[in-house]
Amino acid sequence: MDFIGLSEGLQQLPAPLFYVGATVLLLVSLLILRVASNHMTFKAPPVYEPIPFVGGLIKFVQGPMRLMSDGYRSKGEVFTVPLAHKKMTFLLGPHVSAHFFKANDDEMSQQEVYEFNVPTFGKGVVFDVDHKVRAEQFQFFAAALKTAKLHTYVPYFVSEATEFFGKWDQQGVVELQTELSHLIILTASRTLMGREVRENMFRQVTDLYHDLDMGMLPISVMFPYLPIEAHRKRDRAREELSKIFAKVIQARKASGAQENDLLQHFIESRYRTVYNGRMTNEEEITGFLIATLFAGQHTSSITSSWTGYFMMTHKEKWMKPAIEEQKRLMREHGEELSVEVLNKMEVLHAIITEALRLFPPLIMLLRKAKTSFSVTTSKGQQYVVPKGHIIFASPAFSHRLAGVFERPDEFEPDRFQAPREEDKRRPFSFIGFGAGRHGCMGSNFAYLQIKTIWSVMLRNFDFEMVDPFPQAQYNSLVVGPGPCRVKYMRRKLKV
Structure with a gap:
């Protein structure tokens, strides 16, 4: 659709018709954007939050397998768990974990998520x-x-x-x-x-x-x-x-x-x-x-x-x-x-x-996303995982x-x-x-x-x-x- 041509044409109309035409054009544009957005891949993973703010932490401490099982049953292969001020995104299964394993350190970092080892090592x-x-x-x-x-x-x-x-x-x-x-x-x-x-x-x-x-x-x-x-x-x-x-x-x-x-x-x-x-x-x-x-x-x-x-x-x-x-x-x-x-x-x-x-023995592998990246589930659903999320892959679950x-x-x-x-x-x-x-x-x-x-x-x-x-x-x-x-x-x- 030639939006530039339409807008120039509208400017030639009398004022009342101009406002009517501009309103219609705006509504049509919003409708097109909404339809297009339904087909775009830039969609964040669904959020699984059992209890606001602390729900993820409680289940994580009780045992990560329980958290993953409940999240997978509710949301599927990809989901994000808010954990206080952090966002944890789980990638469960080979369809969604390729980037996790293939990305370099500038894209997916180990350092921030494995810092808990520093007192030991x-x-x-x-x-x-x-x-x-x-x-x-x-x-x-x-x-x-x-x-x-x-x-x-x-x-x-x-x-x-x-x-x-x-x-x-x-x-x-x-x-x-x-x-x-x-x-x-x-x-x-x-x-x-x-x-x-x-x-x-x-x-x-x-x-x-x-x-x-x-x-x-x-x-x-x-x-x-x-x-x-x-x-x-x-x-x-x-x-x-x-x-x-x-x-x-x-x-x-x-x-x-x-x-x-x-x-x-x-x-x-x-x-x-x-x-x-x-x-x-x-x-x-x-x-x-x-x-x-x-x-x-x-x-x-x-x-x-x-x-x-x-x-x-x-x-x-x-x-x-x-x-x-x-x-x-x-x-x-x-x-x-x-x-x-x-x-x-x-x-x-x-x-x-x-x-x-x-x-x-290790049921979870961790990374921090240094850049945003996209994943596609086994059912064809596409999500973009935002930069800054803590990413989990799980051998035990997958x-x-x-x-x-x-x-x-x-x-x-x-x-x-x-x-x-x-x-x-x-x-x-x-x-x-x-x-x-x-x-x-x-x-x-x-x-x-x-x-x-x-x-x-x-x-x-x-x-x-x-x-x-x-x-x-x-x-x-x-x-x-x-x-x-x-x-x-x-x-x-x-x-």
Whole structure:
């Protein structure tokens, strides 16, 4: 429509007709704009606000899964929850989460939303630095977790697991996650924190790490410096760990020892484009070690436990094939457990992945939108998420969506094997280790660690559940199973 021509034509009319014509033109213009706006994509996500101002906070503290479930049921895959002065937007499912995983740090930032980790990890590392420094620090982690390095870690996994299970009786009953948590702390102390910690300070460091861990609560996400006892113990533990690692680092540097562990790698790391190319300092190294331990310990111990519970619950269908796989590899390679042998365990790999799909330890991933961006739901609805919103993606919730995986609540490891390969149908369907630009760099480390542990267990023990299948503890920041005892009986696997 030629609005300029119409307006010029109106100006030639007598005054009464001019006003009538202008009014009609204005009404027509408003009608056209309204119709057009219904077809425009610049539409903010629907708002889910159970109780004005504080409703989101109450449900968030009670458990994010409840908040996501209620919001999804009410509003769908995309919705915004007002939280006091902040706006939280949830992107649930692969159709709406591509930008979350693909965007760079100038578009979707980690720093602001993960600042609650600073009291635990320490100042000057990871989420207490700008993205240029953080990118260099992440390169330190990436280099330490390359395949060549993993080859040096696996023998430590094997020796720690063999020694640990060698102390079990001929038969007995154990709380499985407690046992596996102890073992994984042992392997972590040797491969990550170093021989000195493993041999001389293991109990002291483990107790301090426990206090750090207990200081990471759901309320800590919103109020990391809240003056509560858990935070005070966290801060004291962080200070003591800093003193311990300073002494270990100084002693190792003075001795000139060259160890195959993450500590050695961090000691030798040097910045390339920031800080004038200096070496890492003691406080940074301590922060790197704590961050690595936090990233790996929970994922491995929790996923190892779920892996066992599922195999024991599906003995014929999944534990038996996992044992047969061990027999085949023992016929081919003897007792050897190397990177090459562990990588051939396709059945065990699928079981671990399915356990991680159903019960990922990290139920939420966070970013802050530095720019506005658009999303399109599986039903074709289009929304623009405004700049400044806190953005949530959820492995735990998205993995259970019927449109993403078939029979999503069922344990079916073959969904990750040919010909099903459901995780490959749409990008970002499986996000158990995150995805995209900030996918977990330690995923290979975790798989090798868990495969080693369960290889040693399957080769030496039979297992059966004593308690009912455990419930996930969704009221925790890192979600694991509730207490569950299993019975073990020692035996030697016959090949």
